[in-house]
Amino acid sequence: MDLGAAPTLGSTNLPGTVYLASTHPLPTHGEPLLYNYTQSQVYQAVTMPLPSTSPPHLPPKEHDYIIIGGGTAGCVLASTLASDRNVSILLLEKGHERDNLLSRNPLFSQNFELPGLQSVCRLSEPVLGTRQQRAKIWAAEAMGGTSRINGSLWTRGIPAGYDFWAKEFGLTEWSWGKVEPFFEMIEEKVPRREPNEVLEMVAFVDKTAGAVGLPLEGNVNSPRAKAQACFRMHQTVDERGTKASQNRIWLDSETVKKTPNLIIATGYTATGLQLNSTGARVEGVWVKDATGKHPGMNLFKVKKEIIVCSGVVGTPELLMKSGIGPRDQLTPLGIPVVRELNHVGRNLTDHTSFPIMSEIPQNHTIHSLQNPFVLVWQLLKWLIWGKGLLAASSTPRTLFVQSSAIDDTSMSILTRNPDTGQCTMDPNDTANIPNIEIMVTPVNTFMEAVIPNKSLTSWYATLVQPFSRGQVQLSPSPSGRSEDDPVIKIIYPMMTDERDWAVMRKAMRFGMRFAEEFANQYPHSAVLSFAPGMDLMYLDSVIEAKRAKGKTKKAESSAGVPDITDPHTQMSSSSSQQVPQGYRGKTWQTVTDLEIDEYAKRVWASALHATSTCRMSLSPEGGVVDQRLRVHGIENLRIADASVFPAIPSAHTMAPTVMVGRRLGEMILEEAGRSG
Numbered sequence: 001m002d003l004g005a006a007p008t009l010g011s012t013n014l015p016g017t018v019y020l021a022s023t024h025p026l027p028t029h030g031e032p033l034l035y036n037y038t039q040s041q042v043y044q045a046v047t048m049p050l051p052s053t054s055p056p057h058l059p060p061k062e063h064d065y066i067i068i069g070g071g072t073a074g075c076v077l078a079s080t081l082a083s084d085r086n087v088s089i090l091l092l093e094k095g096h097e098r099d100n101l102l103s104r105n106p107l108f109s110q111n112f113e114l115p116g117l118q119s120v121c122r123l124s125e126p127v128l129g130t131r132q133q134r135a136k137i138w139a140a141e142a143m144g145g146t147s148r149i150n151g152s153l154w155t156r157g158i159p160a161g162y163d164f165w166a167k168e169f170g171l172t173e174w175s176w177g178k179v180e181p182f183f184e185m186i187e188e189k190v191p192r193r194e195p196n197e198v199l200e201m202v203a204f205v206d207k208t209a210g211a212v213g214l215p216l217e218g219n220v221n222s223p224r225a226k227a228q229a230c231f232r233m234h235q236t237v238d239e240r241g242t243k244a245s246q247n248r249i250w251l252d253s254e255t256v257k258k259t260p261n262l263i264i265a266t267g268y269t270a271t272g273l274q275l276n277s278t279g280a281r282v283e284g285v286w287v288k289d290a291t292g293k294h295p296g297m298n299l300f301k302v303k304k305e306i307i308v309c310s311g312v313v314g315t316p317e318l319l320m321k322s323g324i325g326p327r328d329q330l331t332p333l334g335i336p337v338v339r340e341l342n343h344v345g346r347n348l349t350d351h352t353s354f355p356i357m358s359e360i361p362q363n364h365t366i367h368s369l370q371n372p373f374v375l376v377w378q379l380l381k382w383l384i385w386g387k388g389l390l391a392a393s394s395t396p397r398t399l400f401v402q403s404s405a406i407d408d409t410s411m412s413i414l415t416r417n418p419d420t421g422q423c424t425m426d427p428n429d430t431a432n433i434p435n436i437e438i439m440v441t442p443v444n445t446f447m448e449a450v451i452p453n454k455s456l457t458s459w460y461a462t463l464v465q466p467f468s469r470g471q472v473q474l475s476p477s478p479s480g481r482s483e484d485d486p487v488i489k490i491i492y493p494m495m496t497d498e499r500d501w502a503v504m505r506k507a508m509r510f511g512m513r514f515a516e517e518f519a520n521q522y523p524h525s526a527v528l529s530f531a532p533g534m535d536l537m538y539l540d541s542v543i544e545a546k547r548a549k550g551k552t553k554k555a556e557s558s559a560g561v562p563d564i565t566d567p568h569t570q571m572s573s574s575s576s577q578q579v580p581q582g583y584r585g586k587t588w589q590t591v592t593d594l595e596i597d598e599y600a601k602r603v604w605a606s607a608l609h610a611t612s613t614c615r616m617s618l619s620p621e622g623g624v625v626d627q628r629l630r631v632h633g634i635e636n637l638r639i640a641d642a643s644v645f646p647a648i649p650s651a652h653t654m655a656p657t658v659m660v661g662r663r664l665g666e667m668i669l670e671e672a673g674r675s676g
């Protein structure tokens with residue numbers, strides 16, 4: 001999310017780390033959270049010494065369990081397994097802890113392009129049907145993984161979403177009734193703060209929602225909340241205003257020091273799994289120093305199980321490099337096929353977003369931080385009291401909507417489905433699973449351009465049940481040398497299915513209608529400035545300006561980009577295509593499908609919720625892992641991360657991923673208890 005001139009704060013980065021950890025009793029209800037709320041942010045920053053050592057100092061010991069990836073799911077899984085003091089666990093993580101003021105701040109940490117956040121961006125292959133754009137797939141390679149840089153939004157998704165997994169795929173172990181207790185369990189520990197409502201515009205969003213037929217739901221995670229509503233978002237921010245990334249929740253330094261059966265090794269990359277001769281059992285994992293400073297690889301052997309938690313790209317990558325995957329990809333790369341599993345890397349699904357933006361007064365948006373006085377004041381508020389604009393994520397509200405319940409003629413919500421007569425609000429009915437989300441984010445969300453001198457609020461229209469599917473593939477190194485490692489190729493699932501275009505058009509019209517209604521409710525100016533129907537020459541010029549800036553590193557002059565809300569640049573007719581024009585004043589009623597499509601092709605972006613590249617299925621013909629998250633055909637190899645979802649949830653993906661990690665931890669403990 002682009003906040004314009006985001007400041008660089010001090011950092012307390014620490015070198016590569018191996019933590020010797022101690023017993024981590026799982027919390028019981030009502031236990032105090034980990035943080036000491038009397039400490040200021042600055043005090044916390046200088047009092048977080050972590051025991052550390054760098055590769056290659058990890059002793060070559062055999063462990064009961066090895067977890068590969070200390071990310072969102074890996075942290076909770078390690079914490080759960082370590083509660084059994086009789087087992088030894090090695091957690092291998094490519095990145096580091098490197099906690100600093102930026103990573104602890106809820107707002108700055110989600111500005112993932114800032115340095116010091118250990119974020120990585122992978123580019124997809126050019127996306128067909130667009131103008132050869134590539135999707136940017138961001139993640140963090142760090143303890144806590146992508147929860148370190150995410151928007152801190154905590155959403156379980158409605159019960160019907162999980163019942164859909166059970167009904168559609170036969171995965172009855174993952175129905176709502178089966179997963180709800182695990183959400184309850186983890187939420188005893190995960191701090192969830194109410195959203196920041198300091199910005200005046202938020203109250204008018206609630207009014208606008210009412211005007212288009214959406215109730216306001218105070219608890220986005222209540223199983224009784226309506227399926228379609230305007231939701232107050234829960235954020236994983238603690239009472240001190242500190243971002244509660246998953247490593248801080250489950251594996252904070254104090255707890256880790258007291259857990260001797262858990263070894264956390266950071267700065268280590270897993271490069272391949274060692275399987276036995278039949279390919280039915282995994283014996284260990286090959287690791288190397290992530291920086292390459294210490295060449296060579298070590299094999300870490302496992303007694304019981306290996307659990308891969310390397311994320312939606314890292315997990316299929318590791319499997320395929322170990323010979324587990326589609327034969328037609330592995331054989332040409334010279335990788336011997338140990339276990340043929342065609343679905344490794346397939347079914348890549350993501351929420352794709354299309355920003356619509358209105359211009360509102362700067363002090364009602366996060367752009368107010370561009371004023372240095374406001375920034376300093378807000379920084380002090382956060383540092384001292386843990387409050388203010390910097391103490392929350394950027395999205396205070398979101399609208400979840402099912403497109404079939406949007407009335408075409410009024411663009412408002414129907415409480416009865418016009419075809420079936422069924423209630424559209426019941427959260428237990430799979431027909432009501434939302435397929436559209438409009439995130440209300442009071443800042444510019446168009447990553448491809450900084451819009452000069454504009455303070456914008458976004459209606460971030462997002463497809464949350466897309467039909468399009470992509471793939472994570474292994475392909476030969478671009479060097480062409482056969483001795484070089486193969487590389488990952490991402491085929492992004494951008495609108496390859498016609499049904500997604502129809503839903504997207506409806507989402508855009510609904511977003512425009514919402515923006516128009518907001519302008520009616522709001523006592524200040526709220527001009528729709530960035531939306532379908534706008535002059536594409538203008539749009540192209542701002543995109544080009546950002547690209548040129550990236551190339552030359554020279555500041556772009558705002559003179560090169562016209563003021564889109566200046567009435568002189570407003571175009572009343574399409575007569576002039578020579579001079580870039582501003583927004584053309586189209587409404588949801590007058591905008592054409594073609595205009596929506598052309599706009600969408602330029603502004604689309606990944607909402608960064610990719611899933612399902614090693615999806616769960618009853619048989620190896622349909623996926624990669626079974627209901628107990630065991631890789632089909634390999635008795636002691638499991639996966640726990642966002643890659644195992646059988647289908648993408650209509651929710652932000654962190655909470656479901658944590659649920660998967662916790663649930664697998666409990667399953668393994670339960671199985672060990674039964675057998676031991």
Ligand SMILES: Cc1cc2nc3c(=O)[nH]c(=O)nc-3n(C[C@H](O)[C@H](O)[C@H](O)COP(=O)(O)OP(=O)(O)OC[C@H]3O[C@@H](n4cnc5c(N)ncnc54)[C@H](O)[C@@H]3O)c2cc1C
Binds near residue numbers: 072140312609641
């Ligand atoms: C910018 C951004 C904002 C987001 N905002 C939200 C939000 O507000 N709410 C929400 O619910 N979701 C959000 N998401 C999505 C959510 O954060 C992810 O779906 C979730 O964190 C994924 O968790 P994971 O465990 O699958 O992977 P990760 O958390 O990415 O963990 C994978 C870990 O494995 C490690 N690893 C990978 N390969 C190897 C290897 N070979 N050896 C050793 N280690 C390895 C990585 O370093 C990483 O630490 C956001 C995502 C992004 C990128």
